[in-house]
Amino acid sequence: MRKLGSIVNNIRSKNAGPYWVTIDIFCKNKKNYNDIKNKLNILLLSKLFKIKKEKIKTFKIDNLNVIKISFPRLLVQGHMNDRDMHGAQYSVILSEIIL
């Protein structure tokens, strides 16, 4: 079994303004995209990121083979307990899971 990060082209995350984080998964091809799209469900994302299911938005972008995940930050960017100002390391959580 291989980690998600090693079977796709790229996974990146970044703030979308101070209150949101967005993660983009760039899949290798249609088959890869369809496989991952079916396995990556809201329940799993909610568990991984400790965010309520109803707050997570997912977008499946067929023409780009991209899956996009956006959710409000647990802590606003720059909060005294915020650990990652740019939200850029959230992607690692997905890169390292095995679906």
Next chain:
Amino acid sequence: MKTTKVLVPSGVLGLGFDLTAFKNGLKLSPDIISIDGGSTDSGPFSLGTGTSKYSRASIKSEWKTLMKARQKLNIPLVIGSCGTCGTNNMVDWMEDITIEISKELNHKVKIAKLYCEIPNNQLLKNYKNGLLTDLEPKVKINEKLIKSITHAVALAGAEQIQATLDKKADIILAGRTTDTAIIAALPLLNGSQPGITWHGAKVAECGALCSTDPTSGVIMIEFNDNDFIIYPLSKKAKCTPETVSAHMLYENADPFILHEPGGYMNVKKATYKAINEKKVQVKGAQWIKEKNYYVKLEGARISGYQTSSLVLLRDERYVKNAENWSSKLKLFLIEEIKKRMNLKTKDFDLEFRHIGKNATLGDLELKNSRPIEIGVLCIVTSKSMEISVEISKLINPFLLHYPLTKYEELPTFAFPFSPVHSERGALYEFSLNQKLKLNDPMSIFKIELKET
């Protein structure tokens, strides 16, 4: 209608760009040079203090290159979100730099400044009059919070940039603007369709990030009646339908929708076509005009004062039990701080992060590895610098010597610094996630002109 060529040297002034690529762009007779000067990306400090994230030297050297090019071509040069945060004093800071350069180059220029800051009393009045609407996620505000904001800005759109273009200025120094407005303003004025124009502006706002060579920086975008054509100017870089369409994803929570003052753009029906190996033609995005005109607000305030201390654990037993050690230490310290300083739990925040273990992801970390050493970053936050420093000094000997068990020789860990704590000063926090309704788009914005 007239085709408008916008030259974008890079995603932000201060980041650097490929000079040869920039010169290639100048040969193609652009109608305007547009560059962004900031964002909220690096955190609330810049807006909270009204300071630039980038050094003055970086800004000046790149701005000088752009000013020389502008003079030669006699076209407008526009920068949005001056000095990272786009506060009024940062517009003036950028004006200082501009005047300094114009003297050095012996240029005569007409400068238009667009001020976007909202004073607290004006913000409060708008709040009381019910003109503020919450955006998602909802961030609670009240009168006390609004009064404590150190800087609040409204994000200007195309209308406000167009008002400065109307003044026939050579150089436009804008306070906080949407990243796209400085690119979209002129083509919209020249009659390009709004959906297509905003879409193009979004793709071009980070410079060559929409190409195969993001670090080359420079992008040209041509706005026609019902399409835009985009291409990078570095020899090696290419725009492809994939690189161009993927850029709508970047730093955008919704990949199909982009809100701007006055409405929003929808790219669901957009089509992308390679017209040669470098250029992409895009059509089909739609603009949905909203009934009311809103501008998004940003604000920051001081949420405390902070110190940080670092202690290094290398002893194998302590590394193995680091979390256990620091949670015992934390409980002990909280009681000592309360007792010795007569403080309540809510008066301070004490946080330990384990570098080498899970300092980046905290309790979202799934891996459990055994590092050879752990850096324990100790962060103290309270309502004053004096209290935070006092707490840091109070905890200092325990950070150095706290034993894992009661009956063992006192350990001594590694402190890399003397003094151990660093004063981080005021901690700022973003405090607004609202939009403000305006009857007249210019009502809260101000334009000033200056000739050198």
